[in-house]
Amino acid sequence: MDKLKLYIIGFLVAIIAIAAGIIYKWGFWMLVRIVLSLGFLGLTLMLGFFLALTLYAESWKYAGLLVIPTALSAYATYLTITWQKLKVVGGIILLFAFGLVFGIWYISEPDLSLTDRFRSAESLERAGKYKAAARKYEKKGNYLKAAEMYEKLGWMESAAWAYEKAEKYEKAAEIYEQLYEKEKDTYYLKEAHEYWKKAGNMERAAKALERYAEEEPWFWEDVAKLYEELGNEEKARKAWEKALEYYKGEAQEEGVFWEDVGNIARKLGMEELAREAYQKFLEYCLKEAENDPMWWKHVAEAYEYLGEKDKAEEARKKYEEYRQRIIKSNEETSNFPEEKGSQ
Structure with missing residues (x-):
């Protein structure tokens, strides 16, 4: 088990232990009181932060929207700490729950106005509200009609996307x-x-x-x-x-492409050009192999293209020797000696 899981388990155990201790010492309702107080306090601080941010940015519209929930949350914090007017607290909780549900519903269709949300796609189409109609058709899974709406809007890439979804490739x-x-x-x-x-x-x-x-x-x-x-x-x-x-x-510009030249020339029946290209590819590979033995593999391929099998085999052996050295080196570095303390 890794450390992160241990920390999470330890944290959960600590929370459960604290909750159990509170219930044992002061009863269940004290636990509810503490949870609600901390919850509303956290919500108040968060809303207060965003309210201050919007005021600083002079975004009066959003600041106005945040004033009431911030005040309600602060009031609920006071009521839960002092443990009074619990019905009011319950009402505030329901109000916030309703606001959360409404927010999720509203965000689910951000491009639609409040009134358009209650209209059908067909009604929106007849009204010439093609953007809203397209969104509605998408939600219904009617991508063909959505594509038609996007075409009317001139949103051709969106139309292409919708046609793809409708499998009208x-x-x-x-x-x-x-x-x-x-x-x-x-x-x-x-x-x-x-x-x-x-x-x-x-x-x-x-x-x-x-x-x-x-x-x-x-x-x-x-x-x-x-x-x-x-x-x-x-x-x-x-x-x-x-x-x-x-x-x-x-x-x-880059000699490695002589191989492609040779392959295509040979395919087109241009044997003289193909041989010339393979020769240049060989020269390039030999030069690279001087610094990187891995290139002996390509040297072998170049000799094969030129029909020089003996030289190809010789180059292949050099590549294999290099490969074996690499394998041996990797094995040696992976076999670390054990520490004395671990024996």
Whole structure:
């Protein structure tokens, strides 16, 4: 058992012991008196703090709302300490309980006015209160109607969210494509791609991702794979070619990307380019392996690409030797000698 649990148990035991002691010494009603006094005192201090805060901020509206409950709580504190007018105390408790329930109910629909809360979604829709109607439809689980309300409001992202909840993924995808046309933010194309996939329309999903890749070129490989799944070899090849161009550019900055260049070039039947790329990838890996033996694994892969199996095996052995050293080192550091006092 950890210390926190012990502290909690100890605290609870102490509280129970104190309560039992009070009952034994002065009776049950003394315990009630103390609990109510402390409870109202704490509530008064809390309300008083927030009242002072709102007054300091010159928020007169909220200060006015806090004055009465603070005064009532302070009065109840006095009555419970002096143990008089218990019916009044009971009334104050009921009043605070009602206020708590009302507050929770009010917070549950913060966007609705007090009168709108008692109207149906259909009534609010007819009155042109689309925001309130949308919230009501959401609460009823009618996300399709909620989406329609959001569209009337022009809240297109909220409409897309509601269509998703209604499992109308194609509508959500269409909205995100419209948002892209308006905002020119590629995020919307990525979302459209995801929703077209959910809708099962892989052709539209591929088109959306293709448009996305025009802005974010590292996705051309995903576009190519998607078109391959669709059996569209022509578009897949074009996407692979664009992915190749992207990786060639990246490889100029970071040599690790020569592997991707080689893989795509080989896929496209460009063997000469593939071999050249793998050779550059090998050179990069050999250089990295000088400082980090972990790279011998990739050196082996590069030799495999080039068909040099003996050298690949030699590199793989170096990687395995390094790996065994690491394993042995970890075992040694984990086997600490026992202290004499623990024997």
